Amino acid sequence: MPASLSFPDRLRGGSPVLAAWCGMPEPTIPGLLAREAFDAVVVDMQHGSVDMAAALQAVPLIASAGKPALVRVPVGDFAACSRFLDAGVSGVIAPMINTIEDARRLASVTKFPPVGERSWGPHGALTVFGLQPADYFRSADSLSVTFAMVETREALAIVDDILAVPGIDGIFIGPSDLSIALSQGRELNPESAAVEEALDHVLARARAAGKFAAIYAVSGIRAAALVRKGFHMVSISSDVSFLRAGAQAALGAARG
Numbered sequence: 001m002p003a004s005l006s007f008p009d010r011l012r013g014g015s016p017v018l019a020a021w022c023g024m025p026e027p028t029i030p031g032l033l034a035r036e037a038f039d040a041v042v043v044d045m046q047h048g049s050v051d052m053a054a055a056l057q058a059v060p061l062i063a064s065a066g067k068p069a070l071v072r073v074p075v076g077d078f079a080a081c082s083r084f085l086d087a088g089v090s091g092v093i094a095p096m097i098n099t100i101e102d103a104r105r106l107a108s109v110t111k112f113p114p115v116g117e118r119s120w121g122p123h124g125a126l127t128v129f130g131l132q133p134a135d136y137f138r139s140a141d142s143l144s145v146t147f148a149m150v151e152t153r154e155a156l157a158i159v160d161d162i163l164a165v166p167g168i169d170g171i172f173i174g175p176s177d178l179s180i181a182l183s184q185g186r187e188l189n190p191e192s193a194a195v196e197e198a199l200d201h202v203l204a205r206a207r208a209a210g211k212f213a214a215i216y217a218v219s220g221i222r223a224a225a226l227v228r229k230g231f232h233m234v235s236i237s238s239d240v241s242f243l244r245a246g247a248q249a250a251l252g253a254a255r256g
Contacts, residue, residue, distance in 0.1 A: 006143050007068040007090035008169065010039065011212050017233040018223065019070070021216065022058070023048020024239050030069070031061030033239065040068040042235050046075060046095050052083070056124075059087045063128045070145075081146075082109045086121050088128030090144050093172050093214075097148035097162060098155050107167025110146040112137065115167045145169045147214055150202055151177035159202055163209040170212025170232070171202055190218065203230060 010017055019040040020033040025048070030041045041062045043055045050058075055071055062069035068090035073080040081092045094106045108116040126136055129143060136143075148162050149155075151174035155162065162168060175190035182194040189195070199215070206213035207230075214233035217223035223234045 007040070008142060008145055008212075010068070011145065011170075011232045016227045016231060017214075018227075019233060019235040020239070020242075021235045021237060022239045023050060025049045025051065025054050027054050027057035027061055029239050030058040031065065033242075034062040034065035034067040034069075038067065038236075040070060040090070040233070042070045042072060042093065044072045044238075045077075045080070046072050052080065055084070056087050059084070059089055059124065060128065063088060070147075072149075078105050078109045081106065082118055085110060085118065085125065085140075085144060087124040088122075091147060092144070093147040093149060095149045095174065096151065096155075098152050100158060100161050100165065103148050103162045103165040103168050106148060107146060107165050110144070111141050111167040115141060141167075145212060147172035147212070149174050151175075152181045156181075156198055156202070159205050160209070163205060163211050168211070170214060171206050172233075173199060173202060173213070173215040175199070175216060191222070199226075199229065 017039040019042050020038040021042050021044060022030040022033065023044040030043055034041045043050055043058050045055055059069045070091035070093060071084045071089050072093040072095065075096045081094065084092055092110055097103050097106060109118055110116060112118045122136055126133065129136060146167060146169045148168050149172045150159055163171065175195055176188060178198060179187065179189045179192050179195045182198060203213045212232045215226055215231050216235045217226050218237060220236055223236045226234045
């Protein structure tokens with residue numbers, strides 16, 4: 001994907017965006033993974049151990065590799081979305097968007113007026129995107145993607161309403177939490193029949209709304225299946241899993 005394309009344009013380009021997922025609190029790790037063949041890098045502040053300082057440090061390292069940086073913020077931390085957009089991320093992922101009001105609050109902090117209420121202060125974004133202030137202000141809302149996470153029964157029931165909120169650019173599905181919710185706490189199975197049905201439903205509703213659908217995959221094999229379904233972006237595994245897999249492969253080779 002040409003680096004000159006904005007992240008939303010890349011998502012619209014027809015080829016799925018494959019993203020690395022990082023939760024370790026060392027900013028050089030997402031910077032290193034951005035140098036691999038991933039199309040984007042996600043820094044996870046919800047379940048990962050990444051704090052605000054480390055996540056902010058990771059953004060320019062990812063951008064310097066010519067890759068879009070995205071951040072998943074902690075539950076309910078809408079203010080963090082604006083800070084990361086100011087730093088130059090190309091997307092924010094907000095977990096547990098379970099009501100229309102949640103979606104509206106998310107959109108309000110990620111889009112400038114008249115769509116939202118984002119305040120001015122793009123300290124790093126001007127450098128990342130190479131724009132002058134007036135040009136950035138005019139184009140900022142079209143340079144980044146606001147993902148609302150659907151991972152509960154409540155969110156699934158109002159997915160059309162969430163997608164209809166101005167400023168919400170797409171849905172990001174958390175299949176593990178969704179499996180827990182759909183089974184009423186009986187199992188953790190992100191590939192269950194109920195989850196597969198829900199994925200097809202959300203993907204169809206996102207397409208009907210003309211918006212993006214993204215999802216997390218536990219492995220490359222699972223990512224391939226989700227790509228075939230038609231998701232615009234699939235985040236693959238995690239930095240911890242990559243580290244463990246690399247260690248296991250090296251040890252296996254060494255021990256014959």
